[in-house]
Amino acid sequence: MEQPLAERMRPKTLDEYIGQNHLTKQGEIIREIINKKQPTSLIFWGPPGSGKTTLARIIAGEIGIDFVEISAVTAKKADVTTVVERARTNWSLQQRTLLFVDEIHRFNKAQQDAFLPHVESGLITLIGATTENPSFEVITPLLSRSRVIILQPHSNEDMVSIIKRALKLEKVTKRVSAKAVDLLAEISGGDARVALSNLELALQLSEKVTPDVVKTAAQKRLPGYDKGGEYHYNLISAFIKSMRGSDVNAALYYLARMIDAGEDPKFIARRMVIFASEDIGLAGNGALALATATFQAIERIGLPEGQYSLFHCAAALAKSKKSREVADAMYGALKAAKDFPDAQIPLHLRNAPTQLMKDLGYASGTKWEADFKHPKGFLPEELKDLKFL
Structure with a gap:
């Protein structure tokens, strides 16, 4: 059975890799790790489809060390024990072991602690991949023994290059129009996996791939939402300003836009925790408790059920009396201290x-x-x- 196109197109070497130039060009950290063949524990933080898994595999392949990949979603304690035993065997054979943990943020503290002594001793070189802020999701001792590497969503230009590379390797360049390529790149949201999956389905649907075929394959025009870009910050800004202005309808609309676009619900909840003290403060001391409880609810139940808590909190904050006393007092105190x-x-x-x-x-x-x-x-x-x- 043939592998999916996104898997078949996965680069094997750093020279084949497209994007993340701030990490991969000459003199940058990933290139230097490979050039010096020096395994280093890393935490890759970036959105889906930005190349975290691919870079981990490339590092192991080019350095020439044993690569073990597990997912924190499905891994059990026995899997961790097996990896450690394999690493010990490798060590006795003078072979290093690189453990790649996908979605490392899904490991609880005890599971992350289990790796710590082996990372510390050098028995295992750890590369963790996460879409969540590692400051909140990865235990401090692991962070202190690793370098946090930030990956950005692929640029539109990089997405076009990734798609064209796939068309060339699959020998189907003439079947896909230039406008279809541009549309595939645009609706991917910087996610190479999404772009290649849409391309694969489009090629199956029609001999000649046009923008209309791409839209059919993608089902809907995905919101143009780059979590590190201007649109992301414009939406959260509109959401905060609507709550500040006590316009509950606008606040709920922008909240719905963010959720529909795939925004991290914990990011939204964190912003409401800040808002509760910054913009309500002493006018409603219960606001902070509600916002904190909302954040905890999102941590425990996630989406979609967590939407009830998000909308509850946003509506309550928008309708609350507002006061900047705490914020003004904070800035005044900080200035006096300085x-x-x-x-x-x-x-x-x-x-x-x-x-x-x-x-x-x-x-x-x-x-x-x-x-x-x-x-x-x-x-x-x-x-x-x-x-x-």
């Missing part, structure tokens, strides 16, 4: 663990009482009249 970084802590507020310190006036006049207000106040002398709220 302008007066060395202001002396008043003696009566200082810790006094020894008798000498007490004799010098440390903690003088301070009482351990609820809501105790020291007659000398609490700010340094030069800031005694400062008010943030």
Whole structure:
């Protein structure tokens, strides 16, 4: 049975690889790792179809080390044990082992901890792939022992090159019009797998592939939504501004647009957590608890059921009273700290663990009482009249 086109077109060497020039051109990290044949633990962070798996396979192939690939979605503890045993055997034969963990963010903390001593000892070189921000999804000890490599969605120009390469290798260039190639690239959203899958189906549907055939193969015109691009930021900006302006209808519309386009629901939830303190703050202290609960709900149940929580929270935040007091106070306090970084802590507020310190006036006049207000106040002398709220 023939492999899918996207798998058949997977590059085997870095010179065949298209895109991610900030990583693969001469002098950049992936090229240097291969040139120096120095296995390095990495975390590939990027959207689907950006080439994370392909780059991991290329690194292992070009360096010449044993490549083991597992998916965090399906892997069990026994799979981890098997990999470690295989790595030990390789080590005794003076062979290095590169373990590629797809969707590493789906491993829980205990599962990630299981790899840590073997990565630390050098027994295993780990490359993890994730579509989620590794700062939130990968444990800190693993992050500190790896380099985080950010992959971008393929540019439209790169997508056209990837499609044309596939047409050439499959010897079907004349069957696909130039406009069809451009449309395939445009609706792929920077995802090479999507583009090649749509191309494969289009070739099966018609001897001559035109834009209309591409639209049929793709079923619908996918929203032009680059998660790292301007459209992404314009949508989230419109969503935030609509909530800030208490326009619940607009807020829910932009929320629906983001979900329909495939935005990470945790990204949306995080922005609402920020909004709850920044734009509502003291006007509605329950907003932060609701937004945080929404983020936790998304973490636990995901989509599509998590949509109820997202729309609930967005509607509530949009309809809430608004206040910038917390944000203004925060910026005022940060400015004061920057302008007066060395202001002396008043003696009566200082810790006094020894008798000498007490004799010098440390903690003088301070009482351990609820809501105790020291007659000398609490700010340094030069800031005694400062008010943030």
